[in-house]
Amino acid sequence: GRKMNVERIFDELGHFNRYQACLYFAVVFQAIACGIHYLASVFLVDTPNFVCSPPGNITDILYGNLTASSLEDILPALQIGDWWELSRCRCALRTSPRDFAYDFDGNKTVKACDGNFVFDHTEIQQSIVTEWDLVCEKEWLAKLCQPTFMLGVLIGALVFGDIADRVGRVRILMITSLGQFVFGVAVAFSGNYYFFVFLRFLLAMVSSGYLVVVFVYVTEFTGIRVRTWTSMHVHAAFAVGIMVVALTGYLVRVWWIYQIILSLCTSPFLLFCWKFPETPFYLMAKGRCKDAQTLLDAIARFNGLECRLRADELLEPEKRENGRALLEQGADELPAQTDKKLSILDLFGSWRMAGRTCTVWAIWFIGSFGYYVFSLGSVNLGGNQYINLFLAGAVELPSYLVGCYAMDRIGRKNTCAPALLLAGVACMLIIVVPSDIEALVVVLSMTGKFAIAIAFGLIYLYTCELYPTIIRSLAVGSGSMMCRVGSVVAPFCVYLADVWTFLPQLIVGILAFIIGVLTLLLPETLGKPLTTTLGEAEALGSKKKDGLEMNQCESKA
Structure with a gap:
């Protein structure tokens, strides 16, 4: 049989053996920098009295x-x-x-x-607000700082995601991590506001480029058994970045020194990133058998195994031109290449798929929107802003563990929907809390962040399972576009705190609650094989086909 062959690499060499572990922790270390730069502006544009x-x-x-x-x-x-x-x-x-x-x-x-x-100057010795007088009629300039950054994130993800499929993952990882370092330090010496925003825009592009490609990279280097964990914990590195920002902001109150220190945090990565190998999937997809063989031998040696794999045996009879098709193919066999070019409209092929797509997009949106409203808005909650931001990062770490565990135990839908409903309820409760109990407000806000992070970490995999192979990367791609739209809108929502302190949380709460209810209508995908055709995907969760399976599941539960 023509079984999906490249996956055999991991059965032979280990799904997450010594080699992959070293590589994984190295690339995830640099992902901390993404978390750092995404939230650095919280203290860069801090306005003192x-x-x-x-x-x-x-x-x-x-x-x-x-x-x-x-x-x-x-x-x-x-x-x-x-x-x-x-x-x-x-x-x-x-x-x-x-x-x-x-x-x-x-x-x-x-x-x-x-x-x-x-x-x-008691709290903040120097921020860009005090440096360039971004107050009163110039106040909107300070507020534009984060939305322009998020726009860079959106564009960078599009640009670098596309290039990585052409020139390889490793080159992009090298270029973007070098870019993060260079632009990060350059921002500190920007000299005027417009140049500052321009440099941060470039910094946003390379940061999001790194983040997009690192997900692909770790997915292609780890076996199917640990994929959920490895992709989830890239988010955890991001959360560590948030904690680093809080700590640095507390210790260093001069913005350009703070910016330089943050940029230097992950600089050791540059010393060894040029030694990283290209992923086996990419090499096979490009038909570079010799390179792939060298890599497989190296992995085997490092893992202390004997390499019995021959790279050319792994190639399909007709070479797939797209490594991503291989990567996301978990089914037993590869479908014949479809002639019909699929477009975004195929996500709305029938009423049923259209409803599913809208719900999935809404989850992507609220995941990102809520995530940044809580993270950026944590400094407005009252109490110590540095501790609040630190907590906003720290509370994420357990959420991924809980999310990973729950989605494999009780299912994707049964993890996602309650998480969103919990976030909604927590946000609504913030409003009725008497304003003098600051601690309770912070606790509720962190509960919201915890719950949103669970849904956000899970949606990536859930989307992959809800759609068939032929439009899977399109579904994930369009979903992550929605998620970036959420992150561009989020800073504006945070500024509504000037109208009423808890307005941002109220907006997130209402949205999360509605979307949580909609999520209950999605099919469960836990333990189902990945679908290959639109028909199969549409049949997911329909009563006719898997009434039996449903009953079995319920009796087990």
Whole structure:
């Protein structure tokens, strides 16, 4: 029989043996940098307390009450004898004051600020906001920093994902990790705001390029038995990156030093990444048998096994032109190459598939949207912003363990739907909590993040199983587009906290709850073989075909 052959490599050489483990932890180490750069802006654009600076030299200062340290309670006097009242974006001149008193009920002349501000440097010594005065009418520039970054993420994923199929995975891993290092350090020396945003846009492109390709790389290097775990735990490295940001932000309060330190975190990776091998799947797909043979021998030697595999035996009778088809083919045999070119419309082939696709896209969207609203918004929750961000990263690590365990035990749907419903409920509860109990707000927010992370980590695999081979990569690709749309929208949602502190959480809560209910309508795919045709995929979960299986499952449960 023409069994799917390349998978045999792992049966011979181990699904996750010594060689793969070393390689895996090395590439995942660099994935920490992606988490770092995605969230670095939280402290880069931190706006401290500030007031408008009065025109002239200050001779005398009157405090409203001695305990207050807020800048707005200060009343300065100038040499010429003017008294100014300061507020954030304008200052008011008291007209003809009789005496120097704090309270004043006479006339005032209000004037807009002329671009000089006094910042409170107790918390943040220097951020890009204090450096380039991104406040008042320039405040929107500071807010544009994260959305432009996320746009770079979207474009980078498209560009690098495509190139990696042409020139190989390893070259892209090398180029993007070098890019992360170079652009990361360059951002610190950007000198003006527009150049800063441009460099961060490039940084976003290479970071997301690395993240996309590293998923493919670890999937192609590890056997089918450990694939769930290996792909899930790339996310865990991302979470470690978030924790690194919180720690560095706490220790270093000058933005450009902070940026340099963050960029240097994973620089050791550059010393050994040029030694990485190309994946066996890619070599076979390109028909480079000799290289593949050398690689297989090397893996076998390193794993202390004898290599009995011949690379040319693994090739299909007709060479598949696409390595991805091999990679995602778990079924027993390869279908004949279809002549019909499939497009995104095939995801909406029937009412049933259309409903499925909309739900899957919604899960991708809320996964990413909720993820970034919780991560970026954790600094607005009250309490210590550094601890909050650290927790937002830390709470993710157990969520992947729970998710991995649950999806293999109780099923994909039965893990995803409750997770989304839990996130929804946690967010709704935030609103009814009395605002003086900060700890409870943080706990509920972290519960939401925990639940969303479970759904987000699981959807990748669930999508693969819901669609047939012929449109599988299209389904995953379009899903991850939705997820990037979510990440572009998320920063804008976080800024709604200015309207009402918990508005972002409310929005996520309502969406997560609705989508969680929709998820209950999807078919369960645990223990089902991967489908190859649209018909088979459509039949998933229909009562006729697997009524028996359903009953068996229920009796087991």
